[in-house]
Amino acid sequence: MTPPQRQRRHPEREPDPAPRQEGEGRNPERLFVIGEGNDGAADIDLVTLIVGRAEAPGSLPPEQAAVIRLCETPLSGAELSAYLQLPFSVVSVLLTELLAAGLVQARAPIVRQALPDRSLLEAVMHGLQKL
Amino acid sequence: MDFRSSDTIPGPRAEDQLPHTAEAAVKLVIVGGFGVGKTTMVGSVSEIRPLTTEETMTQAGIGVDDNFGSETKTATTVAMDFGRISVSDKLVLYLFGTPGQERFWFLWNGLFEGALGAVVLVDTRRLEVSFDVMGRLEERGVPFVVAVNTFPDAPRYPLEQLRTALDLAADVPIIECDVRRRASSRDVLMTLMRFLHTLALTGRLS
Ligand SMILES: Nc1nc2c(ncn2[C@@H]2O[C@H](COP(=O)(O)OP(=O)(O)O)[C@@H](O)[C@H]2O)c(=O)[nH]1
Ligand SMILES: [Mg+2]
Numbered sequence: 257m258t259p260p261q262r263q264r265r266h267p268e269r270e271p272d273p274a275p276r277q278e279g280e281g282r283n284p285e286r287l288f289v290i291g292e293g294n295d296g297a298a299d300i301d302l303v304t305l306i307v308g309r310a311e312a313p314g315s316l317p318p319e320q321a322a323v324i325r326l327c328e329t330p331l332s333g334a335e336l337s338a339y340l341q342l343p344f345s346v347v348s349v350l351l352t353e354l355l356a357a358g359l360v361q362a363r364a365p366i367v368r369q370a371l372p373d374r375s376l377l378e379a380v381m382h383g384l385q386k387l
Numbered sequence: 388m389d390f391r392s393s394d395t396i397p398g399p400r401a402e403d404q405l406p407h408t409a410e411a412a413v414k415l416v417i418v419g420g421f422g423v424g425k426t427t428m429v430g431s432v433s434e435i436r437p438l439t440t441e442e443t444m445t446q447a448g449i450g451v452d453d454n455f456g457s458e459t460k461t462a463t464t465v466a467m468d469f470g471r472i473s474v475s476d477k478l479v480l481y482l483f484g485t486p487g488q489e490r491f492w493f494l495w496n497g498l499f500e501g502a503l504g505a506v507v508l509v510d511t512r513r514l515e516v517s518f519d520v521m522g523r524l525e526e527r528g529v530p531f532v533v534a535v536n537t538f539p540d541a542p543r544y545p546l547e548q549l550r551t552a553l554d555l556a557a558d559v560p561i562i563e564c565d566v567r568r569r570a571s572s573r574d575v576l577m578t579l580m581r582f583l584h585t586l587a588l589t590g591r592l593s
Contacts, residue, residue: 259544259552260515265522301497302440302469303412303481305405322396329404332412332481334469338438339398343464344495345442365412367501368529374587376478380413380503381580383474387432387573 300348302334305363312359319350320359327360403435405479412479415579416499418487418524419508420516424536425484426468428508428566432573433470433482441466442494465491482576487520499524504583505531506575508566511541514552521553532582533561534575558585 308327312320319340326339333351337344354360366376417425430437444463465486472480485491485498492498499505505524509517517533524531533553535546544552550561560578564571 257542257544259511259542259549260518261552262515262518262521262554264554264556265525267528268526301414301501302483302495303414303479303501305409305412305479307407326396326398329399329407330409331399331405332471332479334440334481334483335399335438335471337440338469339396343443344440363410363412365414365501367413367497368503374584376413377503377580377584377587379478380474380480381577381584383472383478383480384573384577384580387472387569 300333300351300362301365301367302344303332303365304351305330305332305365306336306351307331307361307363308359309361310359316359320354323347323350323354324359330363399435405473406476408476409473409479410477412481414481414483414498414502415576416502416505417482417484417508418505418520420487420510420513423508423510423516424566425508428506428572428575429468429470429482429484431566431569431571432472432576434473435471437468437470439466439468440495444491444494465494467495487517492523499527499529502529504579505529506579507531507533509533509535509553510538511535511544511549512538514549517553530579530583530586532559532575532579534564534566534578535561537563537565558582 306323306327307330308324310324312324316324319342322340323336326336331339333344333347336351337347340347342350351360351362355362417428419425426437441464444465445461467483467485469481469483472482474480483498483502507517507521507524521531521533533549533555535549537543546561546563553561555561560582562575562578564575566572566575
């Protein structure tokens with residue numbers, strides 16, 4: 257018996273060779289970068305870690321108060337969506353408002369990039385080895 | 388939207404809370420067809436009970452029941468299971484299991500673009516359901532490894548024959564697994580990480 261045959265595809269465009277962040281050009285060891293700032297809902301990643309910065313003011317809507325209560329310890333956007341049982345896009349909007357109000361803090365994820373950082377990969381491998 | 392009062396929402400159990408030292412997170416994606424073992428794999432390595440995030444997708448459809456040809460909109464909820472592994476006090480790894488259909492991907496901004504890499508889980512009874520997703524990963528330059536879940540009633544092919552059938556580049560790892568076993572799932576993830584490490588060493592990660 258022979259399995260069905262696939263045909264390989266190729267990258268749609270060449271990866272952008274220009275350094276994405278200041279100073280990166282001088283450091284070819286960097287493969288991953290910290291995600292950009294938190295000035296819009298689009299910037300909140302599934303794995304952005306959110307931490308509460310303040311007590312929820314009494315006037316806060318219940319959804320936002322719930323986020324603050326859940327984020328006593330760091331929690332990803334995906335976990336917030338799961339615990340709140342709200343679509344991730346709704347959680348992103350809540351977080352954007354809370355960030356603007358200074359009530360929570362965001363720890364940006366590390367995302368794949370064009371230039372190498374082996375120590376990050378090694379840290380993950382080390383963690384997996386302990387499983 | 389109905390929302391329960393904030394006091395009634397169960398948060399993470401005490402043992403599921405991340406330490407305050409957790410300063411950054413990374414993600415890996417497990418992708419494959421329905422029933423291929425994504426949720427099982429997430430669950431077998433996760434330190435927390437797997438959770439589900441969802442997104443609502445609004446599809447424009449053409450009404451067929453009226454004479455006006457008016458557009459109707461239907462909302463579909465797409466769910467994605469995920470788990471978590473604390474790799475150190477500072478760094479957290481998240482694993483997302485997602486259906487292979489591309490129409491779901493844009494729902495979660497940066498799901499693949501920001502991921503370190505992906506595991507394509509395949510079932511030899513339905514090898515072709517993974518063809519499209521592999522092509523999409525190649526087009527987007529997302530590095531991936533192929534894990535063949537060994538279901539008892541599935542046809543067994545030598546891995547080299549599967550490599551040829553899947554038209555994998557010579558350096559793309561392909562391994563067999565039984566994702567019900569934690570050690571096997573961990574091996575798959577380690578294979579992906581070693582592959583990424585090799586790509587990083589040779590400067591080919593993009
Ligand atoms: N024999 C075998 N069965 C598996 C394996 N992985 C998953 N299954 C079974 O396949 C079924 C579907 O798995 P699930 O993880 O829900 O698939 P998903 O739809 O991709 O999330 C479950 O009944 C699993 O117990 C495997 O590696 N070997
Ligand atoms: Mg599933």
